[in-house]
Amino acid sequence: MGHLPPLIHDLALILITAGAVTILFKWLKQPVVLGYIVAGFLAGPNFVFFPSVGDAVNISIWADIGVIFLLFALGLEFSFRKLITVGGSASIATVITMGSMMAIGYLVGHLLGWSTMDCIFLGSMISMSSTTIIIKTLTDMGMQKQKFANIVFAMLIVEDLVAILMMVILSTFAVSRQFKGLELVQNLVVLGVFLLIWFIGGIYLIPSILKRFQKYLNNETLLVIVIGLCLGMVLFASNVGFSAALGAFVMGSILAETVEMKRIEHLVEPLKNLFGAVFFVSVGMMIDPAIIVEYIGVILLISAVVVIGMIVFSTLGVSASGQSLKVAIQSGFCLSQIGEFSFIIATLGASLGVIDKFLYPVIVAVSTLTTFGTPYCIKAAIPVYGYLEKRIPAKWNRLLKGYSAEGYGTTVNRKSEWNTLLKNVISVVVTYLLICLSIVFLSAQFFRPWVLQELPSIWGRLLVAVVTILFMAPFMRALVVRKNKSPEFKKLWSDNSLNRTGLTMLLISRYLICIFLVLIVLSPLFPNATAVLFVISMFVVILITWSQAVKKQSRRMEQIFIENLNRKERMEERMTTVQKKTVKDLLDKDIHVEEITVSQQSPSVGKSLKEINFKQVAGVNVVSVIRGSKKINIPDGNVRLYPFDKLVVVGSDEEIQKCLNRIAQFQVDGEQEDEAMHNIVLSNYVIEAQSPLVGKTVRELNTRERAECMIIGIDRNGHSISNFTADLVLEKDDVLWIAGEKNDVDAFGDCYSEKNV
16 A cells, blocks of 8 residues: 555644543543543654554644534524524623723733733633633533523534634734724624525525425435535535635534534534644644743733633623523623634634734633633532522612513513604514615626626626626615505504605615615616616616516415525424413523423433422423323323333422433433343253153243243254244254343253253
8 A cells, every 4th residue: 555645643633632532531521622632642743652643734634624614513503593593682692791801911011921812812812701601611510400500501603603703803904904894884784684695585485495305315315415515515605805714614504504504513523523623632732831831920811811801891791681699690600711713713713924923822721720710610600699688788689680671571662653664664674674785796896807807898798787787776766665564554554644754765765775776786787877867767667566477476485485484493482382472581580491301211210290309309391291292281190101202391490400410311321231231132942851841832932931032943953934823833852942031041941951841
């Protein structure tokens, strides 16, 4: 065999080292991510007592792929609908936390005498907690079902989006080396436009394509298509000036809205784990012990800033969002670390050459220290809350309960029809206006130059104008007519003439926006006919608005988009037992609903709800038992539990935790091993001349009842008899093939001894 490329040698070294170290870390009950970092240090050039990676450039390629799959997987967990669902509470808490930590990080860097760029990147890196570490730690500690965990997960969703925006801002700032307000705003606007294009276009096309070819999508084909879509979006994002990570994240968030999301997530997970491991190993390869020793004071200082700052500002942020002090403290202590996005931003700064070399290993060391301390911080939250609860004055009782709980049950006055209508109209106008502007931008950047190069005459310009306006037509019609037949519009129109004047002006303004859109398409193509173009634009907009063909196409496109967007949610709602509004109302009462899966080896398997008595043992109420596609709502005490049943339970954090421990616990290792011994074995039994079995039929032996075994074959005179009847008479020297558990097979002969027959 020829000489192996260095890449294979290096990849083998990385994976073997990572595997061995992570086994050790699992034994120590530490996060696997830290094991990867340690493995990278061992395999890196700065550790001379171990074989080192020979070609770091090739490994950086694998690491780049790792970043792509990490962001793609985060996108699958993100979902724009989830962002809307978590609402303002998580956004308020996240903005307060991240904004405060960025300011503190910049100030600390400035006090240490670092450059402006290092200070900015430091603030960005210490402002984001680790999704991977938090999920892993809460799962290991069995706290993932508690109320504060839901708040933390919601904040992490918002953090993911803010991190993506931060990467764009930092890239822009790093290239220009100065804050150019106009350029920064322009880049953010372009980012927003492209996010809208990708989201709307992706939701319109991708679920429809997957649904159309669903019968052909086995796991292999679906995986190839999904990875192709991911890398295709990565390529597109790179070509329009954004990072590859952004493209991967956006495609993941689009696929998160499809009904195949869980299946896709399952298929992509091995790739994410493999390439993610290589990425974190490459992070560890950057650790330089000399730099860590030199900057040990700085590392300890920044670690303290991260832990204390995250705890304080996250607690304040969650409290400001209306949660109780207990939930706020638990959330703050849970978020007291930095993780994968910090590494990605550090990689971004290093690749752009805008941060000093020492900052990368310093931030890795800080992440390692804070990650190790995460479980201890989470455990410390309740004692800290107990200490504060006893010392907070009674007049601050609202702080303990959270002001969101006080609002429960209050009635909100019905908004006026004008407010409701304007809110709906503005959302429609902004959405469709951005879509139309996106079409204009894409046409100006790609379609118009190509057509005018191939067809530079007046016909080329007409072709560009017609095609662009045709693509915009369904959206311009929706921009003008949507919500014009809503109940609010009809009621206001029928009330009085003053309302009619206002509604007419609103409609005219929507027409003017569409005329403006047509003008910005035509003006660059026909710059010397401004007055004529205005008249033409008016005519085009009126024609589009009243065209039945455009109306039909507009409604069809909108129907497809809404169906694709809501298809997954409708399927989930059909499977859910408790309505979302009910869940939210219960949360306001400090009660929440959870689904708990019954483990295969749970001691509850086979027992009835009456025998287990969850209300007495854990304090929870079981409102439903989901078994496959079957739901048993409000089950009585005679319902028995089976493996993989899902129990929908209602209770407080502590009660649900007790229930989870009761249902999900596994048997001890000894019991598992003992149970594993009860396997079916195969053995033979020779009928000797003096055996009492000679002359008896198979039916007369009654092996199932007497020996708890089964005769599956008989050898006679060198021939095998497998298809025998129960009336077959046994003869001397027959060989019986017996199947059963080992103890029963060994005792088969004793069951048919002379004294027992």
